[in-house]
Amino acid sequence: MEPRLQIIVTPTRAGRVGKKLGDWLCSYADSHSNFDVELIDLATINLPLFDEPKHPRLHQYEHSHTKEWSKLIAKGDCYIFVIPEYDHLPPSSFVNAVTYLAHEWSYKAVSFLSYGGISGGLRAVETARLMVNAVRMVPILETLPIPQYTQYIDDNGNFRPSAAIEGGAQAVFDELFKMNNGLKNIRPKF
Numbered sequence: 001m002e003p004r005l006q007i008i009v010t011p012t013r014a015g016r017v018g019k020k021l022g023d024w025l026c027s028y029a030d031s032h033s034n035f036d037v038e039l040i041d042l043a044t045i046n047l048p049l050f051d052e053p054k055h056p057r058l059h060q061y062e063h064s065h066t067k068e069w070s071k072l073i074a075k076g077d078c079y080i081f082v083i084p085e086y087d088h089l090p091p092s093s094f095v096n097a098v099t100y101l102a103h104e105w106s107y108k109a110v111s112f113l114s115y116g117g118i119s120g121g122l123r124a125v126e127t128a129r130l131m132v133n134a135v136r137m138v139p140i141l142e143t144l145p146i147p148q149y150t151q152y153i154d155d156n157g158n159f160r161p162s163a164a165i166e167g168g169a170q171a172v173f174d175e176l177f178k179m180n181n182g183l184k185n186i187r188p189k190f
Contacts, residue, residue, distance in 0.1 A: 120145030
């Protein structure tokens with residue numbers, strides 16, 4: 001059975017590019033990795049601002065949206081978050097989605113496809129790494145930053161990656177696969 005890679009598109013605003021990048025990454029992972037790939041779009045999940053009365057570590061969820069989110073994320077073995085950089089930070093939808101859960105994320109490898117201007121979203125990734133560490137996710141060294149991302153969007157609005165971006169994606173897949181094999185025996189069971 002192949003491990004499940006969940007690619008989570010975090011931007012939710014109108015006109016976002018993240019969904020195009022997530023779609024490409026999902027398609028590329030399907031044909032270039034050893035994962036069962038699932039795309040999750042936070043714009044369609046519609047999590048309200050964190051509203052559980054008890055701390056996520058207790059795993060005593062009251063709201064149906066949290067229970068559904070928990071069930072979905074618990075199926076993943078590792079993750080790639082698609083993250084734009086907004087004012088040097090990841091979007092609030094990313095922060096909210098991670099905050100909702102605890103054990104579901106624990107001891108699972110994670111990476112990031114980031115995009116933005118000259119930095120390619122790397123400043124947002126540095127903040128995101130701090131957050132995922134707090135829920136015991138294990139960020140790998142390899143990430144996939146896409147600086148000046150608009151140069152890869154064609155006249156029809158499609159993402160057209162360079163060979164370097166494709167090579168970076170392959171490096172992320174390979175490392176996530178190795179890290180997943182090392183972490184799977186220490187994860188909490190539900």
